[in-house]
Amino acid sequence: MTSTMEWIRRTYDVPARHGMRIEYDGKPATIVGAGGGYLRFRIDGEKRRTVGHPCYRIVYPAVPEPARPRGWCQCCLKDRAMTKDCVMGNHRWYGRNWSEQCPGSGKFPWKPVRNLTHPGEQRQVAA
Numbered sequence: 001m002t003s004t005m006e007w008i009r010r011t012y013d014v015p016a017r018h019g020m021r022i023e024y025d026g027k028p029a030t031i032v033g034a035g036g037g038y039l040r041f042r043i044d045g046e047k048r049r050t051v052g053h054p055c056y057r058i059v060y061p062a063v064p065e066p067a068r069p070r071g072w073c074q075c076c077l078k079d080r081a082m083t084k085d086c087v088m089g090n091h092r093w094y095g096r097n098w099s100e101q102c103p104g105s106g107k108f109p110w111k112p113v114r115n116l117t118h119p120g121e122q123r124q125v126a127a
């Protein structure tokens with residue numbers, strides 16, 4: 001099963017993870033979960049959780065570039081390391097047979113993994 005958080009990362013090119021510190025509408029917050037394509041997070045000092053679109057007024061922390069570029073495998077749709085030839089590195093998959101090499105190994109990724117910090121709509125800041 002694919003987690004919703006992974007779906008959000010793959011769909012919106014953001015580095016969202018459980019427990020990640022983000023900024024929502026200029027306020028510091030912590031991601032506490034995901035569901036239905038939306039993020040759940042708790043703004044510092046607030047008791048209630050807020051539900052928001054992953055690309056609406058959220059600023060994600062910058063994630064350091066990995067030593068090897070990563071891509072979303074077009075076969076297993078997982079975040080995997082790529083080779084220097086820009087194809088998916090060898091990896092196993094857990095679809096039918098869990099010792100099988102993923103058929104996506106050695107192929108081009110569905111798309112590269114990106115970690116956008118300011119996706120989508122942001123509050124307009126007066127210059």
Ligand SMILES: [Zn+2]
Nearest residue numbers: 073076102104
């Ligand atoms: Zn794969």
